[in-house]
Amino acid sequence: MSFRTRGGRDWQPDYLVSINPDLCIGCGRCFKVCGRDVMTLKGLTEDGDIVSLDDDDDDDELEKKVMAMNDADACIGCGACARVCPTNCQTHQKAA
Numbered sequence: 001m002s003f004r005t006r007g008g009r010d011w012q013p014d015y016l017v018s019i020n021p022d023l024c025i026g027c028g029r030c031f032k033v034c035g036r037d038v039m040t041l042k043g044l045t046e047d048g049d050i051v052s053l054d055d056d057d058d059d060d061e062l063e064k065k066v067m068a069m070n071d072a073d074a075c076i077g078c079g080a081c082a083r084v085c086p087t088n089c090q091t092h093q094k095a096a
Helices: 029-033 080-084
Strands: 012-021 040-044 062-069 090-092
Touching: 012 062, 012 080, 029 040, 029 080, 080 090
Parallel strands: none
Antiparallel strands: 012 090, 040 062
16 A cells, blocks of 8 residues: 655555553653544553553552553554654554
């Protein structure tokens, strides 16, 4: 499949496929630059489980907050999230 920019140049989307919770610091920079709801903030428990954040949850039970995939199919492969990530915790994949 061939992709082109508006100006007709070749372009290859680079889709976000995963976020490493061990490297993510939950800063939210990627979330702020993505207008497609691809990621969301979650909690990481001491056991390494990724859990939803609810208003009733006790933050003391969480190891930290991390970004997690929310709707991978919404990603357009622009790469904005990778450019702002300070920890390089994301994995991207070129379009097939």
